[in-house]
Amino acid sequence: VYPALLSRVAEALRARIVLTDIVKDGLTYQNAFDGRQAVDKIAYIIKTTDRNLALLLGRALDAQKYFHAVTYDHRLRDSVSDVYQFRIGSPFHSGELSPPPVTSPSSQGRSTPTPDVGHELGITRDTGSPSNDASTESDPGKQPDTSTTLPSDTLDDMADDVLLPTGVFTLLTDCYSPTCSRDRLCYSITCPRRLEQQSRLNMKPLPGLGIKRQLSRESLGDMDNVEPGLLWIHTVSKEIVDSVSDQEKRRQEAINEVIYTERDFVRDMEYLRDVGSLFLDPFFFCRWY
Amino acid sequence: MQVWIAPLNAQDILPEARRADFIEQVFWNIHDVIGVNTRLRDALNKRQKSYAVIEGIADIFLDIVPLFAPFVSYGSHQLYGKYEFEKEKSSNPAFAQFVEVRFMASHPAFWF
Secondary structure (H helix, E strand, O other), rough: OOOEHHHHHHHHHHHHHOOEEEEOOOOOEEEEEEHHHHHHHHHOOOOOHHHHHHHHHHHHHHHHEEEEEOOOOOOOOOOOOOOOEEEOOOOOOOOOOOOOOOOOOOOOOOOOOOOOHHHHHHHHHHHHOOOHHHHHOOOOHHHOOEEEEEEEOOHHOOOOOOOOOOOOOOOHHHOOOOOOOOOOOOOOOOOOOOHHHHHHHHOOOOOOOOOHHHHOOOOHHHOOOOOOOOOHHHHHHHHHHOOOOOOHHHHHHHHHHHHHHHHHHHHHHHHHHHHHHHHHHHOOOOHHH | HHHHHHHHHHOOOOOHHHHHHHHOOOHOOHHHHHHHHHHHHHHHHHHHHOOOOOOOOOHHHHHHHHHHHHHHHHHHHHHHHHHHHHHHHHHHHHHHHHHHHHHHOOOHHOOO
């Protein structure tokens, strides 16, 4: 499974996840799964040990309403106490606001049926599967209890009717370089795979490269237009903040204010001189014609 | 300042005969003021980037203050400039309208 394609991961997840009846807050939810299991399965599918990454991918799936919290009030969480159900194209499903979508046989993301067509198909299929209706009746006790309980009759059929999420999860895409692979270090120092490759090859990541680079303070500091009002305390590490007295903190904030005020002052004057003249110089537009 | 100066030079807002003199009287040595402040800003930026906890910035000011003469010149001439400006505004409707539009369109921080 190519982990970057949401449709593929969605399919694999649907195939692997174990659906059971789960009781939450006194209500029984049929064909449900908990957040931990979902993250487990996704992590397995995309072959990662990074649960956070798996969670992110799972949220990309639920963002497209591939599944939803049974309470409809939060996104995927890596927790056993949070319960989810797949979206199902059943007309009996009370919680669904939009008409159930249907995938075309090719199901590779190009299928965008109009809601009306999808709805019709859903109904047609329901009436055409009496065996499933029987299975509903075999379990009459639970159904009336909870309005959120999914009827189990259509589940197997409807699994096909769930519109697969589509999209590319760019964090997991392959590098464009043909020489970049799991076990071969990419030549590019900005390749997002590089940190992973380095750790696999037991190399030490170079400081200042890779993903961490985005967090560096320097990229802020060498711009003239640092946000005014940026506090000194937000620009240094916690260790440094903790190592100075309260009086010193106030002093540093005062120095910081002097510096950014001077920056603003010069920037304002330059604004008047440069940017303004671009728009207000009456000959400006003449240069383009 | 070219927001103000360039159009004044280019458009028929001010009679050409007194245009150059007017611009000098009103804007005076604003370019020198920008120059000094750019130096000060660069020195302060450099200090800030070099230290997480800054020991002090007094030395930077001690270095730059001897170059502050443009402020004195600008400040002492400011009233004359304002006088020329107000006089033109009240006697020249085209200029008054120009000021109105520019004032709305630009940052008012340095306008007297």
